[in-house]
Amino acid sequence: MIAFLRGNFVQVTPAKLIVDVGGVGYEVNISLHTYEAISKKEQGQLHTYLHITENAQVLFGFHELQEKELFLHLISVSGVGASTARMMLSGMQPEEIVRAIVHGDARQLEAIKGIGKKSAERLVLELKDKLSKITMHNNPLGGFAVVQENPHQDAIQALIALGIQKAIAEKAVDKTIKSEGANLSLELLIKMALKNC
Numbered sequence: 001m002i003a004f005l006r007g008n009f010v011q012v013t014p015a016k017l018i019v020d021v022g023g024v025g026y027e028v029n030i031s032l033h034t035y036e037a038i039s040k041k042e043q044g045q046l047h048t049y050l051h052i053t054e055n056a057q058v059l060f061g062f063h064e065l066q067e068k069e070l071f072l073h074l075i076s077v078s079g080v081g082a083s084t085a086r087m088m089l090s091g092m093q094p095e096e097i098v099r100a101i102v103h104g105d106a107r108q109l110e111a112i113k114g115i116g117k118k119s120a121e122r123l124v125l126e127l128k129d130k131l132s133k134i135t136m137h138n139n140p141l142g143g144f145a146v147v148q149e150n151p152h153q154d155a156i157q158a159l160i161a162l163g164i165q166k167a168i169a170e171k172a173v174d175k176t177i178k179s180e181g182a183n184l185s186l187e188l189l190i191k192m193a194l195k196n197c
Contacts, residue, residue, distance in 0.1 A: 001050055003047070003048065004045055004046060004047050004048055005019045005021050005026055005045065005046050005048055005061065006043075006044070006045040006046075007020045007021035007022070007026075008020040008042060008043045009038060009041060009042055009044065010025060012038065014030075014035045014090075015030065015035075016029055016030065017030050017035075017038070017046075019046065027059065028048065028059045028060065028061035029059065029060045029061065029086060030060070030086075032091075033063070033094060034061060034062055034063040034067065037063040037064070046061035046062060046063065047064070047065045048061050048062070048068075049068060049071065049082075051075075060082060060086060067094050070094050070098065071086070073127055073130060073131065074097075076126075077122055077126045077127065078126075079119050079122060080119060080122075080123065084119075087112060087114045087115075088109075091111070091113065092108075092112060097109075098131050100124075101127050101128055101131050102131050104124050104128065105124075106120035106121050106123070106124050107120070109123055154186055155190050155193055156170055156173050158186075158190050159172065159194070164197050168197055169193070169197070171196075172194070172196040172197045173193045176189060176192045176193045176196055177189070180192060
C-alpha cells in the first residue's frame, strides 16, 4: 500500500494532480478541499489511498491525514464508492460532513451530488457512533485536526491491527483501564492489554 507521496507537483487541477517522485509521475485523484490547500504549492506531501477494483487501480491523495481517515470512513459504508466519497469531500468541508453525520442531518448530505436519500440515511446510521467519538477543531495551519475523545480507542485499534478480534480487544483494554487506571501511556496500555487478551 502506498501511504504517502512526497515530490514535485507537476500538473495540478481541481480533480487530479501529477506528483513527480524521483522521476516517476503518479496520477492522483484529489478533492477540492485538497486542491485548495495545495494549488499554490510546487511540491509537498500527500497522504494516499490506493483503491483497487476489478477494472482499475486509482490513487487518491489528501493534504491532511484526517481527510484521508474521513474518506476511509465514508467508503466503508455500503453504496458509497471512492468517487462518491471524493465528491462529498469536494462538496463540503470535512468538518461539515462530520457535523452533519453526527447530528443526523441527512438532508444536508443529500445536497451533495451523488448522494440520495437512502445513501444519506445509511451514512448517518453507520457512521454516527464512529464519528461522534471524534471532534473537529480548526487548525491554524489550515484544515482540521481530529481529536479522539475516547482515549482507549487508539489502543483498541492497535490491538485489532495486531490481529486480535475487536470484541476481545475492547474487553482487554477495558479490563486494563479498570485495574491500572486511565492515566497509562498508550504504549503501556497496549502492552498490558495484550496480556489480558
